[in-house]
Amino acid sequence: MTEFIGRTKHVAKDIKQQITAATKANKAFTIQLDESTHIVKNAQCTVYVIQTAVEDMIENILFYSRFPTTKTGEDINTMVISAYNGEGLNWC
Numbered sequence: 001m002t003e004f005i006g007r008t009k010h011v012a013k014d015i016k017q018q019i020t021a022a023t024k025a026n027k028a029f030t031i032q033l034d035e036s037t038h039i040v041k042n043a044q045c046t047v048y049v050i051q052t053a054v055e056d057m058i059e060n061i062l063f064y065s066r067f068p069t070t071k072t073g074e075d076i077n078t079m080v081i082s083a084y085n086g087e088g089l090n091w092c
Helices: 002-025 073-087
Strands: 029-037 043-053 056-066
Touching: 002 043, 002 056, 029 073, 043 073, 056 073
Parallel strands: none
Antiparallel strands: 029 043, 043 056
């Protein structure tokens, strides 16, 4: 079981690196935020990145995070900026 978890983490890390690299290489991309509250009252935010590839639009999850306490517009903005900076993405 431990070996399976290790492989899964490795694959997830590789996919995340590929998505981040593709986003950095793409001159234009769109983000979509989905803020929701789980059944046990945990607020969470998923950020999708949508990019063009030849003639297709590709949508991937860029990151997911739970809100520590509140979920104001400022909290969402801080989370997104932190995640972008953490991945070295230039979005301004």
